Amino acid sequence: MLQMSGSAVSAETVVPAAVPGRPVEPDPERNLALGALAGLLLGVAFALARQALDQRVRGTADVEAISDRPVLSTIPMRKADDAHSIYLELDPFGPQAEAVRQLRTNMMFVDVTTGKHSFVISSTLPGEGKTTTAVNLALAMSDAGTKVLLIDADLRHPSVGTTLGLEGGVGLTTVLLGDADVHDVVQPWGGNNLHVLTAGEVPPNPSELLGSSKMHELFERLSEQYDFILVDTPPVLPVTDAMVIEKLTGGMLMVVASGETRKRHVSEAMRVLETTGTHVAGFVLTKAPAQPSAYYSYYGGEHASTRPDGPRKRKRRQGKRDKRMSKSRPHAEAAASARAERAVDGGEALEFRSRARQRLDRRNGSG
Ligand SMILES: Nc1ncnc2c1ncn2[C@@H]1O[C@H](COP(=O)(O)OP(=O)(O)O)[C@@H](O)[C@H]1O
Numbered sequence: 084m085l086q087m088s089g090s091a092v093s094a095e096t097v098v099p100a101a102v103p104g105r106p107v108e109p110d111p112e113r114n115l116a117l118g119a120l121a122g123l124l125l126g127v128a129f130a131l132a133r134q135a136l137d138q139r140v141r142g143t144a145d146v147e148a149i150s151d152r153p154v155l156s157t158i159p160m161r162k163a164d165d166a167h168s169i170y171l172e173l174d175p176f177g178p179q180a181e182a183v184r185q186l187r188t189n190m191m192f193v194d195v196t197t198g199k200h201s202f203v204i205s206s207t208l209p210g211e212g213k214t215t216t217a218v219n220l221a222l223a224m225s226d227a228g229t230k231v232l233l234i235d236a237d238l239r240h241p242s243v244g245t246t247l248g249l250e251g252g253v254g255l256t257t258v259l260l261g262d263a264d265v266h267d268v269v270q271p272w273g274g275n276n277l278h279v280l281t282a283g284e285v286p287p288n289p290s291e292l293l294g295s296s297k298m299h300e301l302f303e304r305l306s307e308q309y310d311f312i313l314v315d316t317p318p319v320l321p322v323t324d325a326m327v328i329e330k331l332t333g334g335m336l337m338v339v340a341s342g343e344t345r346k347r348h349v350s351e352a353m354r355v356l357e358t359t360g361t362h363v364a365g366f367v368l369t370k371a372p373a374q375p376s377a378y379y380s381y382y383g384g385e386h387a388s389t390r391p392d393g394p395r396k397r398k399r400r401q402g403k404r405d406k407r408m409s410k411s412r413p414h415a416e417a418a419a420s421a422r423a424e425r426a427v428d429g430g431e432a433l434e435f436r437s438r439a440r441q442r443l444d445r446r447n448g449s450g
């Protein structure tokens with residue numbers, strides 16, 4: 084058609100075609116940026132989903148979201164290779180022992196409001212740390228000069244006896260059956276103010292026994308003879324034993340294992356406790372991950388989170404203390420004594436330190 088119209092076709096180079104200096108595809112810089120962005124978004128989405136789907140209690144905030152009862156102490160996780168769990172013996176100035184002493188102090192404040200000088204210790208399900216907490220708290224209280232009785236009322240899976248290395252064949256159930264007097268069955272522990280009433284033989288009807296008038300009378304009698312009574316009990320979701328015996332005491336201390344206990348179970352337990360009119364004095368969060376400031380908390384005593392002042396001030400104070408101690412005494416001894424002074428309230432420090440040392444000496448001597 085062009086030929087027929089008679090016009091000629093001409094072509095002209097406007098810009099010469101150049102060979103590109105680098106490949107058009109793939110573009111590593113762009114791909115890298117896109118990849119990083121996608122990764123970041125995925126990570127955030129994963130973290131959010133994980134948080135939303137996480138069923139377990141991870142910290143005090145989770146407990147506080149469920150109940151208005153206070154968290155009285157957070158006991159850090161102890162390394163799994165430890166054979167026994169009496170922190171106050173194993174490591175009297177370690178973070179677990181410090182947390183137990185904080186619990187003791189806070190329990191004293193709660194006790195003022197109940198005036199009963201007795202508490203039961205329970206949890207939602209087995210294996211959360213009830214017995215461990217009960218034993219250590221009883222020991223911490225007796226260290227402070229209080230005459231303490233620890234009763235193993237977990238008549239289904241008693242373990243106070245084995246934890247403390249005591250004879251467990253005779254105990255609470257023996258007394259309730261009338262086969263022995265309580266004073267022949269109660270065992271002293273550690274040569275100080277702590278006495279222990281182990282569970283005795285496992286009965287077929289624990290709830291009935293614990294709710295009996297005999298148990299009531301026994302508890303009244305013991306309350307007159309001891310400054311403070313702690314009762315280890317079975318968990319509250321499967322059985323009612325803990326609620327039954329709580330009625331004799333000033334309230335219940337609920338142990339929650341961080342990273343183990345499900346939030347749903349804590350909520351359920353709180354509903355059950357409310358229905359049965361059980362007074363929950365507070366919570367203990369145990370097996371908690373070590374604090375980021377673990378060094379400070381180990382060294383300085385109380386929980387970093389409980390201190391009113393900021394980290395900078397804490398560091399300054401820590402530095403000053405280090406200087407003071409390195410000048411005056413050998414470091415290890417100075418550190419131990421500083422920890423003891425901070426661990427216990429004021430004047431108790433010296434007494435506490437000598438008791439802890441005596442106990443360690445005795446254990447080393449006998450072992
Ligand atoms: N703070 C802790 N760190 C590490 N392990 C712990 C801690 N507290 C308790 N445990 C461990 O958890 C397990 C269950 O503890 P236990 O006190 O017997 O629970 P419960 O009496 O509630 O059944 C034990 O092996 C105990 O050593």
Ligand SMILES: [Mg+2]
Pocket residue numbers: 213214215237240241242315
């Ligand atoms: Mg137990």
